[in-house]
Amino acid sequence: MNGYRCFSCAATQAADFTGCLCPSCGGNLDITYDYEAVAENIERLGTDRARSLFSYAPFLPVKTPGSRFPLRIGATPLYAARRLGRSLGLRNLYLKDDTVNPSASSKDRASVIAVQRAMDIGANIVSVASTGNAGSSLACVAAAVGMRAIVFVPETAPAAKLAQALSFGATVLAVRGNYDDAFDLCRTASDEFGWFNRSTGYNPFTREGKKICAFEIWESLDGRVPDRIVVPTGDGNLLSGMWKGWCDLKGVGLINRIPKIDCAQSASSAAISNTVRKIRDSGLSNIDWTAVAVDEVNATTIADSIAVDRPRDGLAAVRAIIESGGETITVSDEQILAAIPEMARLSGVFPEPAAAAPWAAVKQMRRDNTIETDELVVCLVSGSGLKDIGSAQKAAGEALVIDPAIEAVRHVLAA
Numbered sequence: 078m079n080g081y082r083c084f085s086c087a088a089t090q091a092a093d094f095t096g097c098l099c100p101s102c103g104g105n106l107d108i109t110y111d112y113e114a115v116a117e118n119i120e121r122l123g124t125d126r127a128r129s130l131f132s133y134a135p136f137l138p139v140k141t142p143g144s145r146f147p148l149r150i151g152a153t154p155l156y157a158a159r160r161l162g163r164s165l166g167l168r169n170l171y172l173k174d175d176t177v178n179p180s181a182s183s184k185d186r187a188s189v190i191a192v193q194r195a196m197d198i199g200a201n202i203v204s205v206a207s208t209g210n211a212g213s214s215l216a217c218v219a220a221a222v223g224m225r226a227i228v229f230v231p232e233t234a235p236a237a238k239l240a241q242a243l244s245f246g247a248t249v250l251a252v253r254g255n256y257d258d259a260f261d262l263c264r265t266a267s268d269e270f271g272w273f274n275r276s277t278g279y280n281p282f283t284r285e286g287k288k289i290c291a292f293e294i295w296e297s298l299d300g301r302v303p304d305r306i307v308v309p310t311g312d313g314n315l316l317s318g319m320w321k322g323w324c325d326l327k328g329v330g331l332i333n334r335i336p337k338i339d340c341a342q343s344a345s346s347a348a349i350s351n352t353v354r355k356i357r358d359s360g361l362s363n364i365d366w367t368a369v370a371v372d373e374v375n376a377t378t379i380a381d382s383i384a385v386d387r388p389r390d391g392l393a394a395v396r397a398i399i400e401s402g403g404e405t406i407t408v409s410d411e412q413i414l415a416a417i418p419e420m421a422r423l424s425g426v427f428p429e430p431a432a433a434a435p436w437a438a439v440k441q442m443r444r445d446n447t448i449e450t451d452e453l454v455v456c457l458v459s460g461s462g463l464k465d466i467g468s469a470q471k472a473a474g475e476a477l478v479i480d481p482a483i484e485a486v487r488h489v490l491a492a
């Protein structure tokens with residue numbers, strides 16, 4: 078790491094800067110690297126037998142405890158989803174299964190780097206605003222190292238995510254309001270009480286954890302670069318992190334092209350997609366990023382993890398989509414719900430609603446003819462279906478209740 082650069086005004090900060098936002102314009106910061114120095118160390122990649130996110134230490138901006146970190150985060154499987162792909166005529170569909178992280182979502186990637194950063198700078202209380210997963214994830218990772226976590230969520234956050242955060246011992250504050258209210262309150266409280274604020278997008282270290290997902294996909298594919306990666310998107314940090322990982326690989330010369338980073342959103346929470354479409358409609362030459370204002374919406378989707386009014390990493394995500402040539406795909410709640418049992422039945426991977434959005438988006442792209450049958454497509458499965466069983470039940474239906482008699486089984490089979 079050699080410093081920070083603002084996504085909006087491009088102002089730079091030295092590596093010893095400890096703030097979160099650009100002091101010049103308030104924009105989000107990107108952590109920058111001396112790629113020549115990183116390139117000298119990349120033969121160390123993958124030599125760590127305990128495989129985790131820290132296997133990619135040369136690309137991380139924190140001290141690396143390696144296998145000494147008490148939880149294994151990252152190094153999740155990339156499955157060739159043949160049956161699921163065949164249902165749409167796709168020959169090269171893969172699922173990156175991030176549901177197997179310790180708190181069952183991609184958020185652990187960001188939490189572990191944020192917590193390590195907090196430890197590096199001597200902070201001992203970490204806060205976060207969350208739709209649910211970032212909170213349960215931070216609580217999990219903080220518990221593993223004995224740090225205090227304070228979690229701000231909207232009071233409507235799914236019960237499973239709250240139960241996780243509480244079980245891990247976090248102080249959970251359920252705010253009467255939406256995610257955006259929780260975000261603003263977390264920031265005010267963190268500033269007032271001096272907590273290390275891990276909130277998504279706001280804290281530049283979150284992107285650095287999420288980017289490692291790209292490295293793992295690249296390694297699982299034996300160095301091949303996918304044609305497109307479909308990322309479920311709310312704040313846009315998962316998406317900007319995915320893009321950053323491929324940019325890092327290109328920066329050190331390990332790859333020579335970047336996949337299209339596609340943005341899967343709910344039609345009722347589509348601020349980033351709306352912004353990209355407006356920019357594309359008005360022409361792509363010489364975009365002045367300082368002048369780009371990311372849209373705001375009134376989010377209402379059932380996919381709580383991607384229900385965001387004001388995306389907190391919006392500009393970085395918009396840039397990632399445009400610069401990678403990615404698509405923006407908006408799908409309805411009905412499409413998202415239908416995708417849950419479809420993915421589960423045809424792949425064995427069980428997604429929460431947000432994590433089913435990429436598959437719903439791929440189906441939409443097939444209908445729109447924007448995806449070819451032989452493209453190498455990766456869908457990021459970012460959170461487990463167990464996090465929101467209400468939605469899964471709505472989509473998959475109820476069990477058949479029968480008498481404890483063989484006749485009852487015969488009756489069901491005959492129906």
Ligand SMILES: Cc1ncc(COP(=O)(O)O)c(C=O)c1O
Pocket residue numbers: 182183184208209210211277309310311312313314315316382383429431432459460461
């Ligand atoms: C399961 C899941 N998928 C996708 C997302 C979207 O990530 P981002 O808000 O960075 O766009 C989240 C964020 O909470 C999530 O929990």
